[in-house]
Amino acid sequence: MSAPVKLAGFAALLVLVFGVAVAAGDVIGPDRQASEIPQPGMGEHGAVDPIRGLSIAEGGLSLEVAETSPELVFTIRGEDGEAVRDFEVEHERRMHLIVVRRDGTGFQHLHPELGADGAWRTPLTLPEPGAYRVFADFNHDGTSYTLAADVTVDGAATYRSFPAPASADTTDGYDVRMRADGEQLRFDITRGGAPVETEEYLGAGGHLVALREGDLAFLHVHPNDDGVSFEADLEPGTRYLLYLQFQHEGRVHTAELVR
Known part of the structure; x- marks a missing residue:
C-alpha cells in the first residue's frame, strides 16, 4: 500500500469523525444522536436486527484495533480488560467483519480467524486514502453485537457525494x-x-x-x-x-x- 495506515484511538476517533464531517460536507449527511436510533426486533432469517455499529464499546465489551496493514488485528475485550474468547457461531462464522470507506465505497465482508492470543486477524487492503469504518459483528453469550471503529489511510481523500436512490x-x-x-x-x-x-x-x-x-x-x-x-x-x-x-x-x- 502506498499510503501508511494509521490507527484511530478513542480520542483520535472523535477528532476524525468531526474532521471527516467538515471535510466532506454533505458527503455522508447529518449525524444522529443515540436517542434517535430506532430499535426494531431481533430474530433469525426473515427478521430484522436492531440498529448497531455506532460505538466502539457496548454492553461491557469493547473493540481494540492493534494493526491494520498488511492485516487487520483486533481484540474484543470485556469489562475486566481481558480478551473475550467465547463467541457463538452465527451464519456459519464466529466473526463477520464489514469494512467500508466513510463515503460508502470499498465495501468488504471478511471473516477473521481467532488466534491463541485472543486477537482476530485477517488480511486487509485499503486501496484509497480516507477514513474507513470497521464493523465487528458477532454473538457473545446469546447477544448479538456490532462494535465499530474508524481507521484512516494517509493521503488526499476525494469523497463521493452520498448517491441518489438506485434500485x-x-x-x-x-x-x-x-x-x-x-x-x-x-x-x-x-x-x-x-x-x-x-x-x-x-x-x-x-x-x-x-x-x-x-x-x-x-x-x-x-x-x-x-x-x-x-x-x-x-x-x-x-x-x-x-x-x-x-x-x-x-x-x-x-x-x-x-x-
Missing part, C-alpha cells in the same frame, strides 16, 4: 433489481436476461447489509426463506446504502444499491 446495479455480469413493498425488499437477479437461483452462502440464499446516511448506522439483515427478499425496517425519508451479497456458480458477488 438497480450490474455486477460481474449479473443484473440486480430491487423492488420495495412496505418493509420488504425483494431482489431480482438475472444474467443474460435469465433468472438466477442463488446458492447457499453462509447458511442463506443472500445477505444484505444496510448503512444509514449520516452516521453509517449498521443494519445486517438476513433473508426470508426464498433467499432474495428481506424484511428491512428502514426509516422513511432516509437514504441507505445497500450491499447485497449472493453466491452463484461458487463465487460471491456484491451488488450496491441505494434506497
Whole structure:
C-alpha cells in the first residue's frame, strides 16, 4: 500500500469523525444522536436486527484495533480488560467483519480467524486514502453485537457525494433489481436476461447489509426463506446504502444499491 495506515484511538476517533464531517460536507449527511436510533426486533432469517455499529464499546465489551496493514488485528475485550474468547457461531462464522470507506465505497465482508492470543486477524487492503469504518459483528453469550471503529489511510481523500436512490446495479455480469413493498425488499437477479437461483452462502440464499446516511448506522439483515427478499425496517425519508451479497456458480458477488 502506498499510503501508511494509521490507527484511530478513542480520542483520535472523535477528532476524525468531526474532521471527516467538515471535510466532506454533505458527503455522508447529518449525524444522529443515540436517542434517535430506532430499535426494531431481533430474530433469525426473515427478521430484522436492531440498529448497531455506532460505538466502539457496548454492553461491557469493547473493540481494540492493534494493526491494520498488511492485516487487520483486533481484540474484543470485556469489562475486566481481558480478551473475550467465547463467541457463538452465527451464519456459519464466529466473526463477520464489514469494512467500508466513510463515503460508502470499498465495501468488504471478511471473516477473521481467532488466534491463541485472543486477537482476530485477517488480511486487509485499503486501496484509497480516507477514513474507513470497521464493523465487528458477532454473538457473545446469546447477544448479538456490532462494535465499530474508524481507521484512516494517509493521503488526499476525494469523497463521493452520498448517491441518489438506485434500485438497480450490474455486477460481474449479473443484473440486480430491487423492488420495495412496505418493509420488504425483494431482489431480482438475472444474467443474460435469465433468472438466477442463488446458492447457499453462509447458511442463506443472500445477505444484505444496510448503512444509514449520516452516521453509517449498521443494519445486517438476513433473508426470508426464498433467499432474495428481506424484511428491512428502514426509516422513511432516509437514504441507505445497500450491499447485497449472493453466491452463484461458487463465487460471491456484491451488488450496491441505494434506497
